[in-house]
Amino acid sequence: SNLNQLCLLQTVCNFLFCAHRLHMVTWNVATADPPDDVTTLLHLNSPKSPDLYVIGLQEVYSGPLRFVSDAVFDDPWSYLLMSLLAPQKYIKVSSIRMQGLLLLFFSKLEHVPFIRDVQATYTRTGLFGYWGNKGGVSIRLSFYGHTLCFLNCHLAAHMNYASERVDEFEYIMDMQSFDCKRAPAIVDHRLVFWFGDLNFRIQDHGMHFVRTCIDKQNYSLLWSKDQLIMMKQKEQVLQEFEEGPLDFQPTYKFDRSSDTYDTSAKKRKPAWTDRILWRLRPKALPPDEENENKVGLDAKKLKQLEEDMEYPLKIRQDVYTSMMEYSISDHKPVIGIFTLELRKMYETPLVRLRAEGDWSADIDAMVVYSPLQPFPSSTWDWIGLYKVGFSSVSDYITYTWVKDDEVAFNEEVIQVYVSKEEIPVQGGDCVLCYYCNALKCIIGISEPFQVQASKVAIEEGMLPERINGLDKAVSGDDF
Numbered sequence: 066s067n068l069n070q071l072c073l074l075q076t077v078c079n080f081l082f083c084a085h086r087l088h089m090v091t092w093n094v095a096t097a098d099p100p101d102d103v104t105t106l107l108h109l110n111s112p113k114s115p116d117l118y119v120i121g122l123q124e125v126y127s128g129p130l131r132f133v134s135d136a137v138f139d140d141p142w143s144y145l146l147m148s149l150l151a152p153q154k155y156i157k158v159s160s161i162r163m164q165g166l167l168l169l170f171f172s173k174l175e176h177v178p179f180i181r182d183v184q185a186t187y188t189r190t191g192l193f194g195y196w197g198n199k200g201g202v203s204i205r206l207s208f209y210g211h212t213l214c215f216l217n218c219h220l221a222a223h224m225n226y227a228s229e230r231v232d233e234f235e236y237i238m239d240m241q242s243f244d245c246k247r248a249p250a251i252v253d254h255r256l257v258f259w260f261g262d263l264n265f266r267i268q269d270h271g272m273h274f275v276r277t278c279i280d281k282q283n284y285s286l287l288w289s290k291d292q293l294i295m296m297k298q299k300e301q302v303l304q305e306f307e308e309g310p311l312d313f314q315p316t317y318k319f320d321r322s323s324d325t326y327d328t329s330a331k332k333r334k335p336a337w338t339d340r341i342l343w344r345l346r347p348k349a350l351p352p353d354e355e356n357e358n359k360v361g362l363d364a365k366k367l368k369q370l371e372e373d374m375e376y377p378l379k380i381r382q383d384v385y386t387s388m389m390e391y392s393i394s395d396h397k398p399v400i401g402i403f404t405l406e407l408r409k410m411y412e413t414p415l416v417r418l419r420a421e422g423d424w425s426a427d428i429d430a431m432v433v434y435s436p437l438q439p440f441p442s443s444t445w446d447w448i449g450l451y452k453v454g455f456s457s458v459s460d461y462i463t464y465t466w467v468k469d470d471e472v473a474f475n476e477e478v479i480q481v482y483v484s485k486e487e488i489p490v491q492g493g494d495c496v497l498c499y500y501c502n503a504l505k506c507i508i509g510i511s512e513p514f515q516v517q518a519s520k521v522a523i524e525e526g527m528l529p530e531r532i533n534g535l536d537k538a539v540s541g542d543d544f
Contacts, residue, residue: 082377082406085176085208088115091217091339092391092398093262095321096126096165099145100393106400107146109153115402117208118155118171120146121217123262124394127164143169151456158458158506161185161202166261168202168217174510178414181207183505188240190220190233201237201261205245205254206506210410211378212247214254218261224334227292230264231300238302253346255378256405259306260341262396265293267315267336275315275334276326284311291337306342309385309401316387316397323392339387341401343380348373379406415440416499416509418448421480425517426490430483431472432465432497434509444468445502448481453494453513458506462495463487492518 090106104110107118125142139147140162146169147157155171158180162168166187172180183206191199201218218237220230238251248254267275269290278286288294288311297303315335318327327333348370384402391398418434432448446468449461465483473480497511 081408082379083209083409085116085405085407086113087117087119087403087405089258089260089341089401089403090118090120090398091123091260091262091341092121093123093219093317093339093394093396094142095124095394095396097321097393098126099142100391103145103149103391105390106388106398107149108400108402109149114153114173116173116176118146118150118169119204119215119258120167120169120171121202121215121261122165122167123217123219124165125162125167140167142167146171147456147460151454151460154454156455156457156460159183159185159204159206161187161204163187163189163200163202164198166200166202166217166219168204168215170204170206170215176208177507178416178509179209179409179411181504181506181508182212182245184243184245186241186243188237190236199233201234201241203241203251205243205248205251207247208405209407209412210376211256211407212245212254214248214251214257216241216251216257216259216261218259218263220262220264222264224266224268227265227268227296230292231296231303234259234263235302255346256380257306257344257346258341259344260401262338263293263340264338265291265296265336265340266338267291267334268295270334272332272334279314279326279335284313287311287315293337293340305347306344308340308342309382311337311385313385313387313399314389314397316399318395319392319397321392321395324389327395339396339399341385341399343382343403345378345380376408376410377406378408380404381406411438413437414509415501418497418499418509418511420495420497420511420514423517424488424495424514425492426485426488426519427521429485430488432481432483433478434481434499435478440501440508441503442467443502447500447502449498449500450483450488451496451498453496455496458498458500461498462489464500467499489516490519490522492516 122142150171154174156174158170158172160169185204187202189200199219201216203214203216205214220233241251242249251257267287267290315337317336317338318333320328326335381404383404387397387399389397415438416434417437418432421431421433424430447464447466449464451461465481467481470482472482493516494513495516496513498507499509501508
């Protein structure tokens with residue numbers, strides 16, 4: 066029977082799991098600039114390096130002058146994280162900013178060609194949906210074929226607004242949509258992470274009891290009055306989300322530059338406002354939907370069941386804790402480290418490409434690429450030349466439009482011309498990346514190759530200078 070075949074398939078597939086490590090951070094930074102060192106926040110000295118980093122910040126400073134400059138240049142937080150992670154061979158695949166909300170997704174370079182259909186969006190909930198000081202920003206993508214969505218939220222503040230926070234969350238979930246047939250809404254994704262300054266408080270208990278439990282590390286005595294745990298018991302939309310135990314100090318509210326809870330006149334009660342939850346897509350559809358359209362839903366359910374069994378995805382949380390050593394904000398950052406065990410739906414990049422012959426700024430160059438599988442190519446596809454150790458998709462030295470600069474092609478091999486004017490004078494170790502506009506991602510990366518320093522520039526006594534990623538030749542007299 067079909068069911069027996071599916072069970073056999075699942076047994077076989079269980080032997081084909083690959084484990085990937087995901088490091089997540091949520092931090093309300095309270096408009097502060099980044100600290101000098103975030104090594105421990107990112108576990109950069111850990112023997113187990115993550116495959117993916119997802120970093121969600123709230124209350125990033127967005128005053129008028131800074132916000133304008135951040136629209137042109139990377140904001141200080143993005144710049145710091147990219148400069149730290151690029152030497153470790155991570156690149157920023159995607160990011161999205163809505164006023165103080167910032168979400169960044171980094172990947173090890175080896176996984177980048179297998180991260181596809183990258184999309185990002187935002188939803189405002191401040192001032193009845195007109196202001197972006199509160200709301201949610203999300204990035205969705207396909208990771209080796211598995212649909213993932215990361216939703217960073219900053220919800221309404223204050224003790225008495227627990228129901229409003231749930232309403233805002235439901236509104237964000239309903240409003241956000243993606244141009245993706247497999248997962249047009251957040252709930253359609255195989256795995257969703259919901260995190261941020263969710264602003265849920267500890268109710269009923271008095272300040273003295275809460276402080277005593279914290280001092281004695283009896284955190285479990287506070288869980289039953291944590292508003293998010295309480296709301297999960299009665300709100301259907303929350304019940305599918307899982308969370309690890311809150312075995313760490315409440316992360317709000319602290320006096321800045323200290324580990325002391327609020328000593329101001331308001332003396333706010335400590336709370337676990339900063340959280341990381343996840344949701345694996347349920348395997349069965351709700352009964353009321355089944356009866357509504359039995360034939361259509363049965364076919365959809367069977368297809369989904371086949372995918373779930375043939376390409377399993379399991380999640381395990383390895384770490385869930387706060388980082389008490391950071392004190393620039395009145396919140397402490399929270400990290401969650403996960404292991405994603407999955408069977409890859411594909412292991413071949415969509416495109417293979419390489420640099421043809423010798424490259425230098427003295428001669429025009431050629432890129433050769435081969436489509437390995439069908440993909441939605443367009444006139445907006447481009448091939449970028451990057452320095453080894455580049456930090457993001459936009460950190461290219463130069464690029465060439467694939468269709469405009471094609472000089473020869475057949476079905477298997479296509480050549481693309483690159484003008485010598487676009488090649489860096491000083492040379493260096495580089496890679497080529499094919500960017501697919503329809504999939505909003507890099508779908509092929511070449512092996513590293515050497516671009517030779519320009520002989521003409523050397524003979525003429527020209528010295529290369531790098532300014533903002535561009536080459537500028539200056540003579541020795543300028544020094």
